[in-house]
Amino acid sequence: MSLSSTHEETLSPNEALKLKKNSWVMSSMDKKILSTLLALITIIAGFSLATDVFFTPRNFSNLLVQGSINGILAVGMTYVILLAGVDLSVGSVAGLIGIVVGISQAHWGWAESGIPGFITTLVFALAAGILIGVFNGALISILKIHSFVITFGMMVIARGLATIFSGASTISPVGPELNFLGTGTLTGIWVEIVLFVPALAWITFILLDEKKGRAQKSVTPSSRVFFKIFSVVVGTAALYFVSSYKGLPIPVLLCALVAFAGAWILARTRFGRYVFAVGGNAEAARLAGINVKRITFLVFVAMSSLAALASVVLTGRLNSAGPNAGTLFELDAIAAVVIGGTSLKGGKGSVLGSVLGALIITSLKNGMDLLEIQSYYQNIMLGGIVILAVSIDSLVERKMD
Amino acid sequence: MVDSNLKEHSLVELLRGKQSSAKDFARGFLEMKNIVMEFPGVKALNQVNFQARPGEILALMGENGAGKSTLMKILSGVIPYPQYKGEVVIDGEFAQFKSTKDARQKGVAIIHQELNLFPELSVAENMFLGMEPLSQQTLGVIDWRLRDRTARRWLRDIGIEMDVSQPLKNLSVGNQQLVEILRALATHAKILIFDEPTSSLSMSESETLFRILLDLKARGHTIIYISHRMEEVFRLADRVAVLRDGQTVGTSLRSESTPEKIVSLMVGREIHDLYPKRNPTFGSEAFRVEDLSVKARGPHEPEVKNVSFSVRSGEILGVAGLVGSGRTELICGIFGAISKSRVTKKVWVNEKKTHIYSPLDAIDRGVALVTEDRKITGLVLDRSVEENMTLAVLPRISPFHVINRLEADGLVKEYILKLRIKTPNSKVEVRTLSGGNQQKIVLAKWLACAPRVLFLDEPTRGIDVGARQEIYALIDLLAKQGVAIVMVSSDLPEVLGMSDRVLVLRDGEVAGILDKSQASQETVMKLAAGVKTQA
Numbered sequence: 001m002s003l004s005s006t007h008e009e010t011l012s013p014n015e016a017l018k019l020k021k022n023s024w025v026m027s028s029m030d031k032k033i034l035s036t037l038l039a040l041i042t043i044i045a046g047f048s049l050a051t052d053v054f055f056t057p058r059n060f061s062n063l064l065v066q067g068s069i070n071g072i073l074a075v076g077m078t079y080v081i082l083l084a085g086v087d088l089s090v091g092s093v094a095g096l097i098g099i100v101v102g103i104s105q106a107h108w109g110w111a112e113s114g115i116p117g118f119i120t121t122l123v124f125a126l127a128a129g130i131l132i133g134v135f136n137g138a139l140i141s142i143l144k145i146h147s148f149v150i151t152f153g154m155m156v157i158a159r160g161l162a163t164i165f166s167g168a169s170t171i172s173p174v175g176p177e178l179n180f181l182g183t184g185t186l187t188g189i190w191v192e193i194v195l196f197v198p199a200l201a202w203i204t205f206i207l208l209d210e211k212k213g214r215a216q217k218s219v220t221p222s223s224r225v226f227f228k229i230f231s232v233v234v235g236t237a238a239l240y241f242v243s244s245y246k247g248l249p250i251p252v253l254l255c256a257l258v259a260f261a262g263a264w265i266l267a268r269t270r271f272g273r274y275v276f277a278v279g280g281n282a283e284a285a286r287l288a289g290i291n292v293k294r295i296t297f298l299v300f301v302a303m304s305s306l307a308a309l310a311s312v313v314l315t316g317r318l319n320s321a322g323p324n325a326g327t328l329f330e331l332d333a334i335a336a337v338v339i340g341g342t343s344l345k346g347g348k349g350s351v352l353g354s355v356l357g358a359l360i361i362t363s364l365k366n367g368m369d370l371l372e373i374q375s376y377y378q379n380i381m382l383g384g385i386v387i388l389a390v391s392i393d394s395l396v397e398r399k400m401d
Numbered sequence: 402m403v404d405s406n407l408k409e410h411s412l413v414e415l416l417r418g419k420q421s422s423a424k425d426f427a428r429g430f431l432e433m434k435n436i437v438m439e440f441p442g443v444k445a446l447n448q449v450n451f452q453a454r455p456g457e458i459l460a461l462m463g464e465n466g467a468g469k470s471t472l473m474k475i476l477s478g479v480i481p482y483p484q485y486k487g488e489v490v491i492d493g494e495f496a497q498f499k500s501t502k503d504a505r506q507k508g509v510a511i512i513h514q515e516l517n518l519f520p521e522l523s524v525a526e527n528m529f530l531g532m533e534p535l536s537q538q539t540l541g542v543i544d545w546r547l548r549d550r551t552a553r554r555w556l557r558d559i560g561i562e563m564d565v566s567q568p569l570k571n572l573s574v575g576n577q578q579l580v581e582i583l584r585a586l587a588t589h590a591k592i593l594i595f596d597e598p599t600s601s602l603s604m605s606e607s608e609t610l611f612r613i614l615l616d617l618k619a620r621g622h623t624i625i626y627i628s629h630r631m632e633e634v635f636r637l638a639d640r641v642a643v644l645r646d647g648q649t650v651g652t653s654l655r656s657e658s659t660p661e662k663i664v665s666l667m668v669g670r671e672i673h674d675l676y677p678k679r680n681p682t683f684g685s686e687a688f689r690v691e692d693l694s695v696k697a698r699g700p701h702e703p704e705v706k707n708v709s710f711s712v713r714s715g716e717i718l719g720v721a722g723l724v725g726s727g728r729t730e731l732i733c734g735i736f737g738a739i740s741k742s743r744v745t746k747k748v749w750v751n752e753k754k755t756h757i758y759s760p761l762d763a764i765d766r767g768v769a770l771v772t773e774d775r776k777i778t779g780l781v782l783d784r785s786v787e788e789n790m791t792l793a794v795l796p797r798i799s800p801f802h803v804i805n806r807l808e809a810d811g812l813v814k815e816y817i818l819k820l821r822i823k824t825p826n827s828k829v830e831v832r833t834l835s836g837g838n839q840q841k842i843v844l845a846k847w848l849a850c851a852p853r854v855l856f857l858d859e860p861t862r863g864i865d866v867g868a869r870q871e872i873y874a875l876i877d878l879l880a881k882q883g884v885a886i887v888m889v890s891s892d893l894p895e896v897l898g899m900s901d902r903v904l905v906l907r908d909g910e911v912a913g914i915l916d917k918s919q920a921s922q923e924t925v926m927k928l929a930a931g932v933k934t935q936a
Contacts, residue, residue, distance in 0.1 A: 270799040280781035288793040289761040347783045
């Protein structure tokens with residue numbers, strides 16, 4: 001704390017090297033992710049003991065599919081909350097775009113048009129998502145109105161539009177391609193290809209990275225490398241385990257892709273850095289030449305686009321589109337992000353944490369369903385967990401001060 | 402804490418130490434004995450001994466991190482007993498404060514560097530918050546008329562006439578501070594601690610403060626004055642105590658000491674030549690601005706009117722001026738940091754006419770700005786050293802938007818070595834580093850962009866002598882490498898020690914540009930304050 005200014009020699013490169021090699025100095029974000037992971041493991045262990053239906057491929061398959069929609073939304077919400085903002089419209093927008101999808105499939109006949117019809121539906125849905133995101137993003141970034149207000153308004157408007165467009169009734173059915181997107185699985189050799197090839201490639205990259213780093217004298221501590229590889233192995237094994245029941249569900253695959261892309265962009269691109277900077281100190285970011293308005297705008301466009309993707313999956317899965325679809329989805333997404341360790345003040349967080357948070361929420365719901373706990377009590381549980389997670393977080397942080 | 406006995410005292414009466422309130426303390430003798438304060442991993446105070454007497458101004462000096470704030474936090478109750486070891490004795494009685502309220506009740510008040518008042522509440526409300534006089538007629542209701550009248554009277558007694566019902570934020574910083582002082586006196590404080598009180602004050606406001614301090618001293622208060630500014634200390638203090646690395650390294654009568662002795666006590670070694678000896682060679686014109694005008698943001702805000710100047714490569718142009726003369730607005734206006742609607746200017750970089758409407762424009766043209774307040778506008782405190790250092794240069798090291806990690810790592814390492822930044826590694830949050838190291842990281846951020854023109858606003862504010870020396874050497878080195886440097890500073894010795902020419906700003910206009918040979922404390926102050934000089 002008291003950094004004396006009496007003249008000390010700075011570490012020579014060799015000493016610095018030794019320092020890093022010996023110990024994995026965990027950043028506060030690392031610690032948060034670890035504790036979230038521990039919580040998840042505890043929950044899984046707990047439910048596995050409580051009922052032997054929990055730890056089965058079939059149940060995990062259901063669990064992951066149910067959670068994949070929230071997972072997709074949570075990735076987008078991570079970016080939004082990193083900017084110290086919030087998007088309350090996500091659930092209503094998902095519902096609205098679901099109606100749009102439903103109308104295009106059932107009323108306009110794209111359901112019968114095979115793959116071209118399916119693609120058109122997707123494009124249409126995405127366009128709608130982008131349009132809404134542009135609306136949100138423009139108002140928030142240019143008018144500098146707080147995102148809470150704008151997205152709240154959009155939430156109400158979107159729900160209203162969904163009711164109008166659907167005539168307050170459910171639209172069904174949807175085409176077989178869309179249905180496959182929501183309920184289908186990859187089977188046979190595809191499972192191995194989709195799981196093992198990327199996993200091996202990833203492990204190779206980790207090792208290559210470390211080798212390159214050693215040559216440049218920036219060493220990652222071996223414990224960290226080991227942990228990375230270990231988690232890839234465990235993750236792949238888990239998905240393989242799940243796939244033994246009927247194959248790898250497409251929604252899960254989609255969610256995984258979105259999560260990887262989201263995490264990668266945040267960690268390795270200029271854009272990701274800018275998001276952290278703008279969320280952490282928008283004024284300092286602006287003075288460093290960052291276009292704060294553009295970053296804010298793009299994040300909200302991305303969020304609504306992901307809401308569009310989520311709604312496509314949801315509609316496919318339910319094989320119908322209802323005006324009330326997606327209600328309260330934004331809260332689950334926000335809860336996942338918060339449980340995962342991202343700070344509501346912005347500037348600190350991770351996609352991995354949010355994914356773990358989403359897994360925690362979906363495991364809790366799933367487990368409680370298996371134990372036949374009524375949904376009212378479930379809500380109390382979930383609310384309690386969110387409060388607990390954030391309280392522990394802030395207590396730990398304050399202790400470190 | 403409502404003082405129902407608070408009648409309409411005049412300030413003078415109050416200062417005469419009316420014993421009407423039982424909370425009044427006898428004299429104000431303070432002794433802090435063998436104080437030890439440990440935080441996890443750090444011993445912030447190690448057997449500190451410290452005394453202060455009534456009717457005396459004791460200056461407490463030391464570098465950042467020496468323990469001054471910690472010591473005062475113990476005295477003012479921010480750090481409660483028994484978190485610290487040792488004894489605090491006031492007028493012969495042990496004082497074991499459990500809270501700041503305890504401390505205030507025992508007569509200790511601290512006026513912080515950053516004011517602890519409420520900008521939206523009125524002047525009178527702020528002055529008597531928590532101590533309002535109660536109405537005699539209705540139970541539990543504040544007699545606001547009495548409160549306001551008293552506030553007005555007190556201000557008048559120190560020579561200030563103002564509307565006490567206006568919100569505090571309307572007042573200048575100096576006047577806000579006076580309100581805080583009066584508030585401290587309202588608690589019958591005998592021991593007053595002032596923490597860097599003049600850092601945001603104008604010259605005349607500082608003079609008012611000094612007048613009040615001397616008055617308070619004459620009336621028998623015990624005053625502890627924490628300051629970096631040698632001139633003030635040598636003007637006001639009777640005794641000087643120096644802390645270094647959590648220990649008292651010397652207490653002496655001001656009359657028996659010199660600035661050099663004190664600095665060497667603060668740093669632990671002799672500091673010769675704080676400012677590097679410069680042998681500048683000037684190149685061609687690197688930057689020119691003409692007719693720069695910045696509209697004020699509000700009625701009391703500074704503005705800039707038709708300022709023109711130029712800088713050559715290899716030259717250091719100092720910018721001096723009183724608080725409110727528009728120095729920061731000047732360089733922020735040039736950098737494009739102020740919204741286009743308020744700024745008009747004509748700009749040439751390397752003799753080519755160009756425009757700068759935004760920070761990005763400036764950076765693209767090789768212009769960099771190190772802002773006044775690194776914590777607020779210079780750094781993203783929650784992010785790592787590496788992220789902060791690379792923040793402005795990312796476009797150049799990320800092809801197709803993907804960050805080239807090797808280049809980034811190399812850059813970070815290079816600057817950590819070159820600037821001698823003390824940090825355990827490049828991944829720690831910058832929040833954890835000292836002020837001097839934080840400032841170096843800001844500098845590194847801009848140096849990574851290889852600027853041709855570097856604007857600095859208060860580059861060594863809040864930084865210890867040792868780090869300051871390093872930063873001056875760095876600035877000199879940059880100039881030698883051909884960078885044109887414009888340095889705004891309120892530290893006159895710094896401006897005089899470093900600049901090849903000095904531009905003096907007064908009320909938003911150029912009062913004069915002095916060559917190094919002509920620049921001195923007198924000539925600069927005369928221009929800054931408005932007395933016309935000959936030649």
